[in-house]
Structures are given as structure tokens and as C-alpha cells.
Amino acid sequence: MDLSFLGTGGGRFTTISQKLMTGGFRIDGLGGLNYHFDPGPGALIRSYQFGINPSILDGIFISHAHTDHYTDAEILIEAMTSGMTKNRGIIIGSKSVIDGYKKWGPCVSKYHKSQSTNLILGSNKTKELKGFKIKGTKTIHGDPTGVGFQIDDGNLKISYTSDTKYFEDLKNHHKKADILIANVLRPFGKPIHGHMDANEFLNLVNDIQPKIAIMAHFGFNFIKANPQKIAETIKKETGVDVIASFDGMNINLDKIAIDSSYNIIQLENNCKNK
Numbered sequence: 001m002d003l004s005f006l007g008t009g010g011g012r013f014t015t016i017s018q019k020l021m022t023g024g025f026r027i028d029g030l031g032g033l034n035y036h037f038d039p040g041p042g043a044l045i046r047s048y049q050f051g052i053n054p055s056i057l058d059g060i061f062i063s064h065a066h067t068d069h070y071t072d073a074e075i076l077i078e079a080m081t082s083g084m085t086k087n088r089g090i091i092i093g094s095k096s097v098i099d100g101y102k103k104w105g106p107c108v109s110k111y112h113k114s115q116s117t118n119l120i121l122g123s124n125k126t127k128e129l130k131g132f133k134i135k136g137t138k139t140i141h142g143d144p145t146g147v148g149f150q151i152d153d154g155n156l157k158i159s160y161t162s163d164t165k166y167f168e169d170l171k172n173h174h175k176k177a178d179i180l181i182a183n184v185l186r187p188f189g190k191p192i193h194g195h196m197d198a199n200e201f202l203n204l205v206n207d208i209q210p211k212i213a214i215m216a217h218f219g220f221n222f223i224k225a226n227p228q229k230i231a232e233t234i235k236k237e238t239g240v241d242v243i244a245s246f247d248g249m250n251i252n253l254d255k256i257a258i259d260s261s262y263n264i265i266q267l268e269n270n271c272k273n274k
């Protein structure tokens with residue numbers, strides 16, 4: 001099973017400026033199938049850039065109705081369904097994403113929903129999919145129906161907070177996670193409404209004690225504050241392996257080993273192909 005980051009930027013200004021990429025992440029080989037999570041702007045092009053084929057997707061997860069999480073969903077649905085000619089795959093998202101809720105969404109047109117199974121996932125709701133269980137996790141963020149996800153394939157629990165502010169109960173939604181992927185917009189000492197900062201993430205990691213904790217979704221202030229240094233500080237404080245993700249980062253979850261050269265290798269291969 002492979003986890004690949006097609007973007008590690010988040011928030012309005014990192015996204016508009018593309019200071020970091022915003023294509024979300026992929027998990028390939030989950031129950032033998034391939035899933036894209038939160039395909040923000042550039043998800044399609046970053047897939048090709050990092051040597052990942054969008055046409056072999058089996059599902060797309062969209063956590064909430066903010067552009068940095070859904071913009072490329074429809075074109076990926078077209079890739080998944082052979083240009084809408086085949087009935088294939090699953091689209092999983094919050095109520096806002098699939099049906100729309102008040103001023104939020106829907107983020108996928110009726111046309112693009114028509115060739116795949118649609119699944120609305122609320123907080124604390126669990127569904128059984130092929131080879132794994134998926135649970136919606138609570139968020140407190142702009143979109144009131146937004147969710148995070150916890151995946152359990154019987155072997156590994158992978159938890160993704162999506163965008164949320166820190167709250168007391170957050171650790172219970174992600175408890176027993178082996179891999180914790182958290183959207184940490186801000187560095188130490190720079191809290192912001194509706195998102196986690198490094199300090200709050202440190203508390204969450206301490207409570208959950210995952211095997212690996214991965215930070216993503218960096219805003220301008222986080223990038224300026226040196227993501228690697230923040231990861232090292234949290235690692236020292238919690239004793240947990242903490243990673244500041246980078247665009248193109250690939251982790252083989254079977255080995256739980258990081259191939260930090262992935263970015264460079266794939267870019268070279270892509271250049272050679274042209």
C-alpha cells in the first residue's frame with residue numbers, strides 16, 4: 001500500500017499562489033484499490049507529474065466544500081469513469097460535497113455523480129467498503145458538514161483530520177490511528193480560527209501516539225517557520241515519528257519506509273518521457 005502526497009499546501013493564499021502544491025493525496029492498494037483524497041487545484045496534473053495514473057482510480061474522497069479540497073474532483077471522476085463512458089468507482093464526501101448544504105456545495109455536478117456510487121459520510125458514521133472500513137470523523141471548521149476520515153483495513157488504521165480546529169474530543173475520533181495525517185495550517189504561536197496550529201497538533205500526537213504522524217496543508221506562516229524544524233520539535237516532545245510532508249512524498253505503508261528521493265526520481269523520469 002502506497003501513500004503519495006500530490007500537494008502539501010493549504011488555505012487560501014498558499015493555494016492561490018501555489019507556493020506549495022494542492023493536489024491532495026493518494027492511497028494506492030487499499031483493499032487492492034486506489035483512492036484519491038481531497039483533490040484540490042492541480043490534482044490531475046500532479047498525478048502525472050509524480051507518475052501516478054488517475055485512470056486507475058477506484059474512488060475519490062472529498063472532506064468538505066472548500067476549493068483546496070475539491071476543485072479537481074470532477075476531472076478525476078472523468079478519469080475514473082473513462083470519460084464518463086463507464087459506470088465505475090465511488091465518490092465519498094460530506095453532505096455539502098455530494099448534495100449541498102445551505103451555502104456549501106454541491107461540489108460535484110449531477111452529471112459527474114451519475115456514473116459512480118455516491119456516498120455521504122457524516123461524522124461518526126462507519127461504512128464497509130471493499131477490503132476496509134471507513135469512518136467519518138468530526139471537524140469544527142467553516143463547512144458545518146465537513147468530515148475527516150479514519151480507514152481501517154484490519155492491519156493499519158489511517159486517520160486524516162482534514163481541516164478542523166483543535167477540540168477536546170478530536171483525539172477520540174482518531175484514536176488508535178497507526179498513521180495520523182493532520183492538516184496543520186499554522187506554526188507554533190500563530191493560532192488561527194478553524195484550523196490546527198503546531199502546538200495543538202503536538203497535543204493531539206501526544207494523546208493518540210500513532211506510529212507515524214504526518215503534517216500537511218501548510219499555510220504561508222507554516223512554510224516560513226520551517227516545517228522540518230517544527231516536525232523535529234514535536235518528535236522530541238512526543239517520542240512519535242513526526243514528518244512534515246513535502247510535495248511528491250511517497251511512503252510505502254507496507255514497509256512504513258519513506259523514500260525521500262521519490263520526488264527527484266519521478267521528475268527525472270517524466271522529463272525523459274517528453
Ligand SMILES: [Zn+2]
Pocket residue numbers: 010011066068069163217
Ligand atoms: Zn483546506
Ligand SMILES: [Zn+2]
Pocket residue numbers: 064066141142163
Ligand atoms: Zn477548509
